[in-house]
Amino acid sequence: MTIPRETMPPKRHELPPLFESLGTHLRDGLRQVVARLPIEPPSFVLARVLDRVLLPRLAHDTRQALQGRTVELVISDLGIRVRLQLDYAGFRVASSRGEAELRILAPANSYIRLMRGEDDADRLFFERALVMEGDTELGLILKNALDAIGPLLTWPGRPA
């Protein structure tokens, strides 16, 4: 059936201004270099951050659902990849080999907006700014847990 619609013009992902100011050639080259770097250092840093900002606020059932599952986050515009697993003590760096049970691909800006509680994951998916691969149910548990908790990141001077 034909239904009149109002369509939004296609929108580019909002990249961090610094990265966007680089030329395409330089940006792609940088991304390739970063993608070859080992995943351990950024994974370690993120694990420590999440231990502080996320772990104490995770509900018991969510913690159980995430326990022992490998989640890979790909920051698609920067080429950074991190792999994490939650165990009884907290978040830790997961092995870089084998398939992750859940893989999330999104540009840096999408992650920042989600962690600041400013955006909706479904909207980012509709807008092509987020893709989730693997165990969708696990992804949904994570998404809903983050939604229920509220912003993990706040700018100085802003209430959480």
Added chain:
Amino acid sequence: MQGILTAHHDAINSTPNSANSPYAPDSRIRNNAAPPAWLITMDAAVTTNATTRPAVKPELVCPAGSLRALQMAVDAGADAVYLGLKDATNARNFAGLNFDDTQVRAGVAYAHARGARVLMALNTFADARDTRPWFGAVDTAATMGADALIVADTAVMAYCRDHHPKLRLHLSVQASATSYEAIEFYRRHYGIQRAVLPRVLTLSQVAHLARLSMVDIEVFGFGSLCVMVEGRCALSSYVTGQSPNNAGVCSPPSAVRWQHTPSGVDARLNGVLIDHYGPDEPRGYPTLCKGRFDVAGERGYAIEEPTSLNTLAILPELISIGVKAIKIEGRQRSPSYVEQVTKVWRTAIDSACAAPQRYSVQPAWSATLTRFAEGQQHTLGAYDRPWR
């Protein structure tokens, strides 16, 4: 803490019974009398009656998938929020979503303290093998102080009528009642006081129902569209073995798989490819009805495109025909969606009621709603059928 919450709740529980409240007791309700003959005879005869009913400000009913979403909806100006429990008794049964008993109690206290009402969605069909979760959820809603239940199954309605006669019943969209006779059946037998209309009626059909119906009429204002016979759609069960009316989800997340490929994203439901999104194509929810298929040699949306309903453009008409409540879809969405969409609708409803003649859809409202729309586009859906 417990004592404070309870006392508080009792204090504000009395508000919905005030004469100005849309929840004020109505003598027409819960009597088994047949409607007067003029109501069911000729349309022309009731038009006269309709003109005597003053238009009232419709209640803005917003979704809450979490306590945080509930708080943001209330703060953004929702008159009522609707929520469900963490099980198959409601039609948004997603992992990690919804409320446990403690959260329902806290949510009711938060809403009531700010003059907002809490409606509990109990809108799936009870499992014949074990009805206890559904009847138990009715008891929970009554204990926790919910202002109304949104129900679809006659067994659940009968249980509520018999065990909690004071608890208000709203007929869920999942019951798919589209005619005066169907709504009247539920009113006479179970005492429903409001019917949520499926998103398949034209504006004039909604007006007809709002004129005739003895109960309040609620319509969807914004959110993802369902074009099927809601509550009776078994389309997804062909692929997943589950359907919305018993499992509470169209596409169980455990059956959904997205695969990023160089040419875009594949969406699969239980292994079946239901769509392939090119790099520049907007995306929608992974339901069979919104997939693209090869039909008679052509690939396209066979049933419905991913799009969101948006009725801002006809808001003054909805109010003038006597629609009593406007619902925003999206308990599965994030609190930021709930907050921003609620703000737009609060402003729009206030503006349409304050000066209907001067009402116009503000570009900023449309921009916000389109940003959140499924497939990045919105439609008036069945309300407006220009070919008729």
